[in-house]
Amino acid sequence: MTDLPFFVELNEQNLTETLQRSVETPLVINFYAPSHKESADFAKVLQRVAEQYKGQFILGLVNCETEQMIAAQFRIQALPTTYLFKEAQAIDAFPGALDEASLLQRLSAILPKEEDLKFQKALDFLQVEDYNSALPLLKEAWELSDKKNSDVALLYAETYIAMKKTEPAADILAQIPIQDRDSRWHGLQAQIELLIKAADTPEIQQLQADYAKNPTPEIALKLAVQLHQANRNEEALDLLFSILKQDLSAENGEVKQQFLSILSAIGNADPITNKYRRLLYSLLY
Numbered sequence: 001m002t003d004l005p006f007f008v009e010l011n012e013q014n015l016t017e018t019l020q021r022s023v024e025t026p027l028v029i030n031f032y033a034p035s036h037k038e039s040a041d042f043a044k045v046l047q048r049v050a051e052q053y054k055g056q057f058i059l060g061l062v063n064c065e066t067e068q069m070i071a072a073q074f075r076i077q078a079l080p081t082t083y084l085f086k087e088a089q090a091i092d093a094f095p096g097a098l099d100e101a102s103l104l105q106r107l108s109a110i111l112p113k114e115e116d117l118k119f120q121k122a123l124d125f126l127q128v129e130d131y132n133s134a135l136p137l138l139k140e141a142w143e144l145s146d147k148k149n150s151d152v153a154l155l156y157a158e159t160y161i162a163m164k165k166t167e168p169a170a171d172i173l174a175q176i177p178i179q180d181r182d183s184r185w186h187g188l189q190a191q192i193e194l195l196i197k198a199a200d201t202p203e204i205q206q207l208q209a210d211y212a213k214n215p216t217p218e219i220a221l222k223l224a225v226q227l228h229q230a231n232r233n234e235e236a237l238d239l240l241f242s243i244l245k246q247d248l249s250a251e252n253g254e255v256k257q258q259f260l261s262i263l264s265a266i267g268n269a270d271p272i273t274n275k276y277r278r279l280l281y282s283l284l285y
Helices: 015-021 037-053 068-073 100-107 114-127 131-144 150-162 166-174 183-199 202-213 217-229 233-244 250-266 271-284
Strands: 007-009 027-032 058-063 081-086 089-095
Touching (some): 027 037, 037 058, 131 150, 166 233, 166 271, 233 250, 233 271
Parallel strands (some): 007 058
């Protein structure tokens, strides 16, 4: 058998240890016999699937010709027979060979969901403060859960807060159901409020006052730059878009260029990027 950490030939010496490993990693135990073609062929199918899933579950193979005590312990009456373990508990068992599609359907009961895998991978990036790599994974994980996994959403918002990007963080928190708005949710809201206050610089206040008195594209550009530097990107884009709606070539195209530059700077992972890109396209086409 292939010598990989998620394959193990089970015997009386390693059975207990392997069962204990299923506390952390799902375990599939397959009972087969080399002289029994159907069971031997199905064992090969399981090995191939285990290779594809690269450690998402452990595959333990029991050769019933040499490990009769284990076969008796599990009361095996037909070959092949397969047991599925999760958190050290047998949650399913079935006799006979399955085609690969049917097998994957049965394995779905113990395998981690795609959203969980992306969430865990994002956590690895966050441990080294690689926020830009974590963001798209958290976005995908949240969308895969149909935006119902509030734990993912909270970490998604928390990552934006760590980057001092309050607008997307606030947007995410607003979508979390009321029943899931616990102390962590309120703590993140408080952090956003503090960041907003810190980002309301005297320069921004002065430019806002100037623009209120004299709403020219020139002042709008200066204000948009300051807002972007303070990570108040939605405000900056709103301001520039209000001008582009009136004149796409305002300030000899500089307003449009600044609008595109902000979109490029905040990146596709930010939920407001697609929103404002679509708005711009609506003017262009």
